[in-house]
Amino acid sequence: xxxxxxxxxxxxxxxxxxxxxxxxxxxxxxxxxxxxxxxxxxxxxxxxxxxxxxxxxxxxxxxxxxxxxxxxxxxxxxxxxxxxxxxxxxxxxxxxxxxxxxxxxxxxxxxxxxxxxxxxxxxxxxxxxxxxxxxxxxxxxxxxxxxxxxxxxxxxxxxxxxxxxxxxxxxxxxxxxxxxxxxxxxxxxxxxxxxxxxxxxxxxxxxxxxxxxxxxxxxxxxxxxxxxxxxxxxxxxxxxxxxxxxxxxxxxxxxxxxxxxxxxxxxxxxxxxxxxxxxxxxxxxxxxxxxxxxxxxxxxxxxxxxxxxxxxxxxxxxxxxxxxxxxxxxxxxxxxxxxxxxxxxxxxxxxxxxxxxxxxxxxxxxxxxxxxxxxxxxxxxxxxxxxxxxxxxxxxxxxxxxxxxxxxxxxxxxxxxxxxxxxxxxxxxxxxxxxxxxxxxxxxxxxxxxxxxxxxxxxxxxxxxxxxxxxxxxxxxxxxxxxxxxxxxxxxxxxxxxxxxxxxxxxxxxxxxxxxxxxxxxxxxxxxxxxxxxxxxxxxxxxxxxxxxxxxxxxxxxxxxxxxxxxxxxxxxxxxxxxxxxxxxxxxxxxxxxxxxxxxxxxxxxxxxxxxxxxxxxxxxxxxxxxxxxxxxxxxx
Amino acid sequence: xxxxxxxxxxxxxxxxxxxxxxxxxxxxxxxxxxxxxxxxxxxxxxxxxxxxxxxxxxxxxxxxxxxxxxxxxxxxxxxxxxxxxxxxxxxxxxxxxxxxxxxxxxxxxxxxxxxxxxxxxxxxxxxxxxxxxxxxxxxxxxxxxxxxxxxxxxxxxxxxxxxxxxxxxxxxxxxxxxxxxxxxxxxxxxxxxxxxxxxxxxxxxxxxxxxxxxxxxxxxxxxxxxxxxxxxxxxxxxxxxxxxxxxxxxx
Numbered sequence: 001x002x003x004x005x006x007x008x009x010x011x012x013x014x015x016x017x018x019x020x021x022x023x024x025x026x027x028x029x030x031x032x033x034x035x036x037x038x039x040x041x042x043x044x045x046x047x048x049x050x051x052x053x054x055x056x057x058x059x060x061x062x063x064x065x066x067x068x069x070x071x072x073x074x075x076x077x078x079x080x081x082x083x084x085x086x087x088x089x090x091x092x093x094x095x096x097x098x099x100x101x102x103x104x105x106x107x108x109x110x111x112x113x114x115x116x117x118x119x120x121x122x123x124x125x126x127x128x129x130x131x132x133x134x135x136x137x138x139x140x141x142x143x144x145x146x147x148x149x150x151x152x153x154x155x156x157x158x159x160x161x162x163x164x165x166x167x168x169x170x171x172x173x174x175x176x177x178x179x180x181x182x183x184x185x186x187x188x189x190x191x192x193x194x195x196x197x198x199x200x201x202x203x204x205x206x207x208x209x210x211x212x213x214x215x216x217x218x219x220x221x222x223x224x225x226x227x228x229x230x231x232x233x234x235x236x237x238x239x240x241x242x243x244x245x246x247x248x249x250x251x252x253x254x255x256x257x258x259x260x261x262x263x264x265x266x267x268x269x270x271x272x273x274x275x276x277x278x279x280x281x282x283x284x285x286x287x288x289x290x291x292x293x294x295x296x297x298x299x300x301x302x303x304x305x306x307x308x309x310x311x312x313x314x315x316x317x318x319x320x321x322x323x324x325x326x327x328x329x330x331x332x333x334x335x336x337x338x339x340x341x342x343x344x345x346x347x348x349x350x351x352x353x354x355x356x357x358x359x360x361x362x363x364x365x366x367x368x369x370x371x372x373x374x375x376x377x378x379x380x381x382x383x384x385x386x387x388x389x390x391x392x393x394x395x396x397x398x399x400x401x402x403x404x405x406x407x408x409x410x411x412x413x414x415x416x417x418x419x420x421x422x423x424x425x426x427x428x429x430x431x432x433x434x435x436x437x438x439x440x441x442x443x444x445x446x447x448x449x450x451x452x453x454x455x456x457x458x459x460x461x462x463x464x465x466x467x468x469x470x471x472x473x474x475x476x477x478x479x480x481x482x483x484x485x486x487x488x489x490x491x492x493x494x495x496x497x498x499x500x501x502x503x504x505x506x507x508x509x510x511x512x513x514x515x516x517x518x519x520x521x522x523x524x525x526x527x528x529x530x531x532x533x534x535x536x537x538x539x540x541x542x543x544x545x546x547x548x549x550x551x552x553x554x555x556x557x558x559x560x561x562x563x564x565x566x567x568x569x570x571x572x573x574x575x576x577x578x579x580x581x582x583x584x585x586x587x588x589x590x591x592x593x594x595x596x597x598x599x600x601x602x603x604x605x606x607x608x609x610x611x612x613x614x615x616x617x618x619x620x621x622x623x624x625x626x627x628x629x630x631x632x633x634x635x636x637x
Numbered sequence: 638x639x640x641x642x643x644x645x646x647x648x649x650x651x652x653x654x655x656x657x658x659x660x661x662x663x664x665x666x667x668x669x670x671x672x673x674x675x676x677x678x679x680x681x682x683x684x685x686x687x688x689x690x691x692x693x694x695x696x697x698x699x700x701x702x703x704x705x706x707x708x709x710x711x712x713x714x715x716x717x718x719x720x721x722x723x724x725x726x727x728x729x730x731x732x733x734x735x736x737x738x739x740x741x742x743x744x745x746x747x748x749x750x751x752x753x754x755x756x757x758x759x760x761x762x763x764x765x766x767x768x769x770x771x772x773x774x775x776x777x778x779x780x781x782x783x784x785x786x787x788x789x790x791x792x793x794x795x796x797x798x799x800x801x802x803x804x805x806x807x808x809x810x811x812x813x814x815x816x817x818x819x820x821x822x823x824x825x826x827x828x829x830x831x832x833x834x835x836x837x838x839x840x841x842x843x844x845x846x847x848x849x850x851x852x853x854x855x856x857x858x859x860x861x862x863x864x865x866x867x868x869x870x871x872x873x874x875x876x877x878x879x880x881x882x883x884x885x886x887x888x
Binding site: 040041043044046048049058061095099100103104105107108109110112113117132133134138139142146147149150152153156162222223224255256257258259262268307362363366367370371372439460483484485486489528529530532533534535536537550595629 | 665666670676677682685686689690691692696697705713734735736745748749752754756765766767769772775778779780781782783816819852
């Protein structure tokens with residue numbers, strides 16, 4: 001029998017970023033015992049990297065803002081592929097979730113009348129992002145971390161034990177979800193520090209593990225982003241949707257090479273920064289796509305007036321949704337108008353006074369000065385697209401965040417649907433709060449409704465331990481030993497070059513072949529050393545998840561023969577209304593660490609009539625098929 | 638432009654360890670963490686190091702470079718001569734787990750001992766009103782990325798293990814100051830700063846401020862003002878007399 005440390009909780013949350021922490025708070029406030037398991041130290045999750053802000057239509061900066069406007073912006077940003085119910089809940093609940101953070105102690109930047117300040121961002125009609133300079137994610141995570149500490153202090157006063165109802169398992173990796181009769185019974189993993197195994201017996205798991213960016217070479221994501229939640233859910237029998245939609249943020253650093261991909265906040269453009277090519281041209285005016293014609297300024301003069309007068313002018317195309325800007329930069333560079341290091345110039349220096357730049361964008365100032373020897377108050381930044389976010393993820397019920405497998409809940413980046421084919425900046429932090437809370441609530445209600453709890457079969461634990469330790473044994477069948485670092489590099493290279501920002505059928509097929517090769521070699525991965533804090537072993541385990549989600553991305557990308565949001569096909573460059581409502585669902589069968597992926601197309605439920613009526617027919621006609629619009633009130637009237 | 642850099646990295650665990658010499662390629666623009674990663678990929682696959690964002694925002698990769706507390710991701714190789722031997726060692730104030738990874742649980746224990754934000758009574762969510770100038774003081778402290786380099790360098794605990802019990806360290810004394818200066822926090826934190834969190838141990842040598850990668854003025858803006866508030870409360874002769882006369886304890 002494998003030696004395993006056992007714990008019993010009502011709810012286990014995997015991931016301690018914004019969504020995970022908000023789920024923990026909710027489930028604990030419902031009186032349940034909660035564990036939160038995270039790969040890093042507590043408070044280090046990728047949410048700290050979020051810079052610009054958290055979108056919520058509080059209407060503090062412009063009183064015309066309301067949930068309907070936010071809903072419309074979100075649907076447009078996602079090119080109408082979004083799960084409309086999620087977009088509705090998100091737009092309606094985001095303001096309450098932000099205000100709630102103030103009661104936990106958050107300190108957002110203020111308006112002159114003392115309310116929460118809101119800034120402009122791409123795709124948002126009004127200034128909408130609550131922010132703290134350009135370190136909003138840090139504020140969110142620290143605030144919720146401190147709220148969790150305050151709940152532990154309550155428990156200490158009541159039970160004499162900080163960890164009576166809520167415990168953080170930091171530097172602990174979950175490798176398997178365990179089911180009994182189709183229901184979640186537990187989660188199995190190891191302590192990174194010691195390599196010892198740990199088993200959580202629990203009827204409900206909230207997956208909040210973030211994204212998949214570490215499958216790509218140029219990314220703004222940290223090492224933790226290996227698609228763990230995506231892979232755990234898939235292997236437990238849940239479906240992933242929208243995996244072909246990967247967001248390349250238009251502005252990542254491009255120089256020096258060691259920092260390539262690190263994020264440059266969209267707040268730079270929200271606060272007045274503009275994109276220029278090597279010829280000094282503000283090229284974005286040439287890239288306003290048909291679906292957004294009329295909504296964006298078509299001259300520099302109007303764009304510049306918009307910052308101070310938003311009623312009489314249209315917004316600058318520098319603030320088009322991210323997919324549009326990233327593609328534009330890509331084209332400019334390809335056509336020979338790139339900077340020395342293959343990027344575009346982002347100029348804030350000539351647009352704002354030095355003091356104002358340092359005040360509004362302190363961490364950008366610091367980042368460029370320290371890492372690139374660039375003073376952003378005096379010179380432009382060199383920027384280019386970087387893999388930033390995956391719109392695809394675990395398919396969930398919008399109201400309860402429940403996946404299709406009983407006992408699995410998911411929130412944040414690892415869930416899918418909310419953002420459709422492209423996420424607007426600022427909609428991630430609000431997503432975390434809204435659906436993190438709903439996942440905590442959904443899990444709590446599920447647990448309360450259960451009669452008998454499923455139990456963890458011993459055989460499953462033994463099998464999980466064996467799989468986790470396989471890299472120490474090396475290949476059984478005489479195949480040659482593989483270095484996990486080398487395989488990881490090859491995987492990143494493949495995804496970046498062949499399933500990156502611009503895609504083609506033959507390249508994706510090449511990628512799928514290469515992934516198959518990596519799949520055959522991954523069984524040979526062999527690691528040195530012992531189980532104590534061994535990064536080679538950790539990578540070998542995470543690599544399986546990266547490969548599995550990469551397969552999902554590549555296979556779904558091959559199937560979708562159109563271009564939409566974070567999926568651009570060179571061989572199918574147009575938006576195709578026939579594809580608008582069609583989801584590609586990835587599923588697996590089989591019990592191996594990296595099972596085969598099947599992709600199946602499925603129709604989404606049509607949007608509720610009262611929501612559809614929020615849009616002008618003339619706009620919907622750009623996205624919808626004729627049949628779909630037959631019932632629109634403007635048609636039937 | 639690439640050259641072979643000389644790294645001397647501490648390797649070992651809680652029981653024993655030693656400095657090991659490596660030669661590893663360095664390229665233009667790289668930071669120490671890039672070289673540690675290259676070592677992992679090519680020569681020492683099980684070399685333990687913490688890191689996350691690689692952009693100075695998460696505070697995970699804290700260690701000591703040539704004996705100085707630093708974030709490995711923000712320490713540029715160009716700050717060293719090409720033939721210089723660069724030592725990379727774990728933070729000294731905390732127990733080693735393995736190689737460059739230390740047990741920083743002391744910090745999480747101290748964080749739990751500081752009473753949380755106390756919301757003002759009678760204000761509903763959405764009704765909070767604060768002026769920018771008033772939130773800026775605490776916002777400076779909330780820039781903290783919890784790299785714990787200030788804790789690492791603070792001689793109160795760096796050289797005196799026995800002080801850990803009664804001293805929260807600069808990071809968490811700053812947290813007390815942050816809450817004390819929060820415009821809407823309803824708690825009173827002055828007395829506890831001295832009696833429970835050990836503010837009196839600090840003799841304002843400013844070492845913490847010097848190593849802070851976020852440039853927070855820990856000593857000048859957090860610790861000294863807290864000391865002043867403690868002094869006002871404890872040593873004001875009128876307050877002192879009042880306490881004597883009315884026999885109030887611990888006020």
